[in-house]
Amino acid sequence: xxxxxxxxxxxxxxxxxxxxxxxxxxxxxxxxQHTVERIEKPTRxxxxxxxxxxxxxxxxxxxxxxxxxxxxxxxxxxxxxKPSKAGLVxxxxxxxxxxxxxxxxxxxxxxLEVLASYPVAENGTHHYFEVLLxxxxxxxxxxxxxxxxICQPQHRKRVLRGLTSSAKKSRGLR
Numbered sequence: 001x002x003x004x005x006x007x008x009x010x011x012x013x014x015x016x017x018x019x020x021x022x023x024x025x026x027x028x029x030x031x032x033q034h035t036v037e038r039i040e041k042p043t044r045x046x047x048x049x050x051x052x053x054x055x056x057x058x059x060x061x062x063x064x065x066x067x068x069x070x071x072x073x074x075x076x077x078x079x080x081x082k083p084s085k086a087g088l089v090x091x092x093x094x095x096x097x098x099x100x101x102x103x104x105x106x107x108x109x110x111x112l113e114v115l116a117s118y119p120v121a122e123n124g125t126h127h128y129f130e131v132l133l134x135x136x137x138x139x140x141x142x143x144x145x146x147x148x149x150i151c152q153p154q155h156r157k158r159v160l161r162g163l164t165s166s167a168k169k170s171r172g173l174r
Contacts, residue, residue, distance in 0.1 A: 006046040013044060027123045030065065036108040037063045042130060043120050051116035051132055051165075052147065058138035060112055064101035065126040096170035099162075101129040106159045109133055113150050114159040117166060 012019060030037075039061045042048035053059055071093045075082055082088075093100065102114045112133035120128045134141055136151040149155065158164060162171055 006049060009044075009046040013046070023121050027121055027128075030063065030121075030128060031123070031126070033063075033065075035065055036104050038109075039063050039130070044118060044130070047118045048130070048132060051118065053115075053132050054144075054147075056140055058135045058141040058144075060109065060133040060135065062105045062109065062131045062133060063120065064104050064117075064129050064131055066097045066101050066104075066129065068122070068125055068127060094170070096166055097127050098129055098166040099159075099164070099170050101127075102131050102159045102164055102166060105131040105133060106157070111135065111137070113155060113157075114164055115147075115150065116164060 026043075041055075042053060042061055043063075048061070053061070070089065071091045073088050073091050075086060075088060095103075098117055098119065102117050105117075106112070106114050113136050115132040115134050117129050117131040120130050122128060134147060134150050136142075136155075142148055142151055155163075159167065162168065
């Protein structure tokens with residue numbers, strides 16, 4: 001059986017000590033960057049292509065870092081002291097970390113639509129995801145029959161309505 005290039009990339013990503021060394025160096029750089037950072041090329045090309053990425057104008061990639069651990073809840077509508085029984089820490093979010101990363105990317109790039117996302121790496125304090133975004137007003141996207149469904153008005157702000165793959169999964173629909 002003949003393997004394709006993307007299958008070799010996938011296998012290398014799964015089990016490679018050299019890749020671990022490269023990732024350690026990259027994580028040091030990524031830690032110093034902003035929460036949502038635009039990137040030129042995908043780190044995991046096989047995964048990005050499987051989710052619909054094409055290396056042409058109209059597609060944008062963003063790397064998002066999310067803090068590990070539980071969520072904090074804000075104390076609302078109170079003046080004065082915090083009630084002793086008002087717990088504010090150790091809350092489990094209803095959304096997955098991946099969905100939160102997609103929402104952060106959508107809020108940073110308001111004119112783009114989230115197509116999908118995938119995990120890239122993690123260290124002691126952060127999870128890193130790459131989010132695929134599409135410009136629905138770009139002529140290359142409008143003229144591409146495989147992706148121009150995202151130009152329809154009913155797909156506007158789909159990540160905020162829980163319509164991406166990871167959001168459906170965290171809602172229990174898949």
